[in-house]
Amino acid sequence: MTEHYFEVENVSKTIKGKTLLHPLSFALSEGKVLALCGGNGAGKSTLLKMIAGISRPTTGTIRLMNIEPERDRTAYAERLGFMPDDFQFSVGLSAWDTLQFYAGLRGVGKRRVAEVLERVGLTAARNQSVTSFSKGMRQRLLFAQSLLAEPALLVLDEPTNGLDPFWMESFIHLLQEIKQAKQTVIFSTHQLDVATAAADEVLFLNGGKAISQGSVASYLQQYPVHGLTDAFADSLRGQYHKDPLH
Numbered sequence: 001m002t003e004h005y006f007e008v009e010n011v012s013k014t015i016k017g018k019t020l021l022h023p024l025s026f027a028l029s030e031g032k033v034l035a036l037c038g039g040n041g042a043g044k045s046t047l048l049k050m051i052a053g054i055s056r057p058t059t060g061t062i063r064l065m066n067i068e069p070e071r072d073r074t075a076y077a078e079r080l081g082f083m084p085d086d087f088q089f090s091v092g093l094s095a096w097d098t099l100q101f102y103a104g105l106r107g108v109g110k111r112r113v114a115e116v117l118e119r120v121g122l123t124a125a126r127n128q129s130v131t132s133f134s135k136g137m138r139q140r141l142l143f144a145q146s147l148l149a150e151p152a153l154l155v156l157d158e159p160t161n162g163l164d165p166f167w168m169e170s171f172i173h174l175l176q177e178i179k180q181a182k183q184t185v186i187f188s189t190h191q192l193d194v195a196t197a198a199a200d201e202v203l204f205l206n207g208g209k210a211i212s213q214g215s216v217a218s219y220l221q222q223y224p225v226h227g228l229t230d231a232f233a234d235s236l237r238g239q240y241h242k243d244p245l246h
């Protein structure tokens with residue numbers, strides 16, 4: 001039994017002999033927000049897909065409220081909402097019909113569909129075909145989809161990708177509301193300012209390795225001038241120092 005609300009223990013991923021993610025571990029308490037930060041190809045999506053239960057870890061264990069996806073896939077999936085990075089919506093469906101489809105799969109009613117559409121500012125566009133949506137509108141719809149069943153754990157891959165500054169702010173505000181509702185969130189981002197504003201904890205990845213992790217507050221205390229930017233740069237220097245052939 002573990003005391004942690006959510007836990008990743010020695011999780012790694014190898015595909016066809018190539019290690020995409022080296023073993024890493026972290027734990028999160030209920031209602032906390034973790035940002036996964038790192039450059040292109042760092043391993044963020046690889047880790048998020050395993051946490052979302054759509055890819056199996058090569059080694060290690062994932063637990064949400066003591067439920068392991070490998071042992072009870074249904075119970076785990078029921079407690080999770082996932083916003084993937086590269087999602088194609090069905091052609092020709094309206095925003096409302098698209099969400100209704102996912103609501104049906106999760107046993108969620110019309111009232112909640114209307115509620116999440118409102119929260120992401122798409123009520124006026126609800127009858128519009130998703131094909132006509134801008135990138136930012138599609139992101140907001142995808143975010144709404146992940147909120148539908150009020151999951152214990154929200155897993156968001158690059159949620160602010162394509163959002164304009166207004167919606168970026170709104171996203172950060174929505175995460176605060178989600179935290180207050182005691183939902184736990186893990187999201188990936190290239191934007192260290194978004195991580196600073198929205199997250200409690202940060203895990204820096206580079207080349208498939210966890211190179212540093214800690215609370216946003218502790219990084220800001222240690223790096224008062226440029227915050228997470230300096231923390232990331234310092235972690236990279238530390239990694240190359242320890243691992244010069246990387």
Ligand SMILES: Nc1ncnc2c1ncn2[C@@H]1O[C@H](COP(=O)(O)OP(=O)(O)OP(=O)(O)O)[C@@H](O)[C@H]1O
Pocket residue numbers: 015018020038039040041042043044045046047
């Ligand atoms: N199915 C796969 N088979 C082989 N290699 C893969 C596979 N999926 C991802 N990779 C490789 O794993 C590494 C990590 O990819 P991943 O998508 O997790 O990175 P990321 O941090 O999400 O990057 P980005 O910020 O560009 O989205 C990359 O080198 C990628 O090419």
